[in-house]
Amino acid sequence: MKLTSEQQTIIRSKGNIKINAVAGSGKTTTMIEYARTRPHDSRILYLAFNRAVRTEASKRFSKLGLNNVRVETAHSLAYKSIVFHHRYRVRNQGYSTFETAEILGLQAKGEKHIEFIVANHINKFISYFCNSDQQKIKDLNYLDIVSDPQAKTFVKRFYKIIEKQTRYFLAKMDRNEIEITHDFYLKKFQLSSPVLPYDYILFDEAQDASGAMLDIVLRQKAVKVIVGDSHQQIYGWRFAVNSLEKANFKTLHLTNSFRFAPDIARLATEILEWKNHLYIESGIKIKGKGNSKKKTTKAVIGRTNLGLLMKAIEFLSEDQKIRKIHFEGNINSYTYASDGASLYDVLNLYNDQNKYIRNDLIKAMTSFSELEEYVEKTEDIELGLVVKIIKEYGTKIPGLIQALKEKHTEEKEKADLVFSTVHRCKGMEYDIVHLVDDFINEKKLPNLKEEIRKDEVNTATLNEEINLLYVAVTRTRNILYIPQNLLPAGFSATRKIISVKTEEKNAPGYPNHESEKSFSNSRRKIQSREKPASANQPWTPELDGELRHMFDSGTEIEVLAAYFGRSPSAIRFRLKKLGLFEYFT
Secondary structure, rough: OOOOHHHHHHOOOOOOOEEEEOOOHHHHHHHHHHOOOOOOOOEEEEEEOOHHHHHHHHHHHHHHHOOOOOEEEEHHHHHHHHHHHHHHEEOOOOOOOHHHHHHHHHOOOOOOOHHHHHHHHHHHHHHHHOOOOOOOOHHHHHHHHOOOHHHHHHHHHHHHHHHHHHHHHHHHOOOOOOOOOOHHHHHHHOOOOOOOOOOOEOOOOHHOOHHHHHHHHOOOEEEEEEEEEEHHHHHHHEEEEHHHHOOEEEEEEEEEEEEHHHHHHHHHHHHHHHHHHHHOOOOOOOEEEEOOOOOOEEEEEEOOOHHHHHHHHHHHOOOOOOEEEEEEOOHHHHOOOOOOHHHHHHHHHOOOOOOOOHHHHHHHHHHHHHHHHHHHHHHHHHHHHHHHHHHHHHHHEEEEEEEEHHHEEOOHHHHEEEEEEEEOOOOOOOOEEEEEEOOOOOHHHHHHHHHOOOOOHHHHHHHHHHHHHHHHHEEEEEEEEEEEOOOOOOOOOOEEEEEEEEOOOOOOOOHHHHHHHHHHHHHHHHHHHOOOOOOOOOOOOHHHHHHHHHOOOOOHHHHHHHHHHOOOOHHHHHHHHOOHHHHHH
8 A cells, every 4th residue: 555645754754643644644554654663572552532432443454463452442441441340330321410419309489490590500510520630629710611692691690509519419429329320430540540552652533622631631641642633622511622633742644535526625624614604713624635436325415403304305306216224323322312211202392292201301381482592501412402393393293203214214324314413423425415504604703803902702612613524525435415505605516516405494404484384295195195105014012112102192193103113903903912901991
């Protein structure tokens, strides 16, 4: 394999370095060559960002016989050191707002649901601290990460309580009184000042590392190589820090992308230049060296779950040739907010059917307007999106989602089309990519300049929004279908970049009238079938659980029949088999 001059400079380097690598620039290949050229008795640690990257990197190092390279994630190192030693019990997900309020015994005094609003901020403060490089809670000001004026006012009033209860909750985890989170044991690992027995540490995807992760790496005596793309930082909401800016090392670059052609590279570069509106220099030019002509793998990429669901229905309504689709991650996860509230729970609240609500937080709300107020005071973005889709589509939702489920396959390689959010497809690539029109566009940025000067707008958030579009654009190896209003001013479509006409939307993630029409058409198709498509398929425990949940939530038999692709009589029979026959007497 012929290496570029940039790659050769990195491989020949000595001492601590940081590498700013554009999308598709072969950074893993470069790191493998770097490790291969070190002394054979060197102890090398390759720190991957997540388990999937760790597994892939392990295979590549092993295949080349580089047995002196140990591949880990920061969490896997911490788990072995902290969890085993203290015999902690670990939960896979964080604590919900309701669980935190219950564990701490928070009670409402004066304002409605104040205990849940406080608990929501406690959860965020815990995450903020655990991902930071600070030693103590008091070293952080939680108000620094609260931007909404209404939420800020609330936090100022209750800051002492939020801080005190945050400290108390962490202490309960530390004493093993309750299960610990993944963030907690990584933080405890960082605070233990671990010494890692390696000569070299290769730290990948460093732009999305937490402050705690970076602190662990920087404290080591090993030669450190920090690799990432400053423009692919998209986890600021999880308190990631850009390690490429934090580490005071010599900077080297990988600017040649072997993934895509020059016109995609030019588009990506011009999108990054939007940062000039935010008074941020993009500082890099991308060179496209790819020349793929394959059209095998196709993906639709959206900014939000909501925008992606809208686009999925639109595709299936308009293209009858699509037989199988695949959603990155569990397809059901696209219908849930982070606190466990499902579309069906919020729909029941919206329809004043509170007795069917199963989620404890939503159940505590007496009206839909109360939930909207809660969203404003907590800045709960995911729950806010659920609220928006309920207001837009209401009782149409179950039948529409079923249209997707009937064509969904868990085997990604068998799908005609893959649907994914940007966060889920990070590190992946496809031959053809369609973008959903729910990303930021250049038109919105100049109008924000005055607000930026007055510090009324969070520029870090806007910077990350531009990064999200850049990451989405650079997933393609060949052809990109992009909404017209996402193209930079004056940018012309090419053979590889196909402009798609769009209508302006009221808000990111909201469908236009055409997509709403597609939703309605799709639902009519479902409900007008003479023979249910899945009538002969056996019931599984997963389907039974979903049926029970929807029935308990008050979903009508006719809607259940459309959703599961069976006759109403078949649904009634199954419900009786599940012991729910008393509802029909």
